[in-house]
Amino acid sequence: MDNAQLWIDEGIKLIAYYTPKVLAALVILIIGWYLIKKVLRVIDRVMEKREYDLSLRKFLHNLASWALKIFLIVTVVSTLGIETTSLAAVIAAAGLAIGLALQGSLSNFAGGVLIMVFKPYKIGDFIEAQGVKGTVKEIEIFTTKLNTFENRLAIVPNGQLANGNIINYSAEENLRLELVVGVGYGEKIDEVRATLQDIIQADERILADPAPQILVKELASSSVNFGVRMWTFRDNYWPLNFDLTEQVKKTFDAKGIEIPYPHQVEIHKQE
Missing domain, CATH: 2.30.30.60 (SH3 type barrels.)
Known part of the structure; x- marks a missing residue:
């Protein structure tokens, strides 16, 4: 009878000791779960407002959800009086092991997040x-x-x-195109500049403002290099680049303007 009364007394003490903690843990769990839903809704609205990519939004939503839920569970367990130091150490060790194993993949993942953000x-x-x-x-x-x-x-x-x-190349509406055109040292600079100016003026895809520029860019080892700079809409950038390159060659050939190219001289010594 004495042993039974002792067990009853111990049970009452345990109930009296743990009941407040259990109630506190339940309150924290209910309030925490409600706050997590609110926080996730705010995160979703922010990502939607900033037009994050859909796949990124789903991933970040799940990542935030798991992180908040794990934090809530650890808090509830701690409220019950259970030691959480070992649990935190296990989680940290597992995270480190996974991070080392997936180092390259995590780098690409982080890069993907940055690009989408x-x-x-x-x-x-x-x-x-x-x-x-x-x-x-x-x-x-x-x-x-x-x-x-x-x-x-x-x-x-x-x-x-x-x-x-x-x-x-698609970030700006207008792009500046620069062609480098080399001519022989025997050609007259003013004549070459005038020829290039005529080629530019004949193409309607080249914008008048900012005005095109034709500059003597470099006195190279075998040619005088002109820099031809002009602005155009981005959709015209590559077609204009290819068309002007062809037009320069045809016009220079028609006017007899030399476009130099490397020459190789062979000297044979007679014995």
């Missing part, structure tokens, strides 16, 4: 990066897919794109 380019833009030129076809979490001039699919890791130089 800061948007240095978007789908449809023509860019140059990592030695590749092409139109952006898809922006994924780990890679960016480009269609090159040859309609080949180039897959570039986002980690390299985020840490490297990117030239976005």
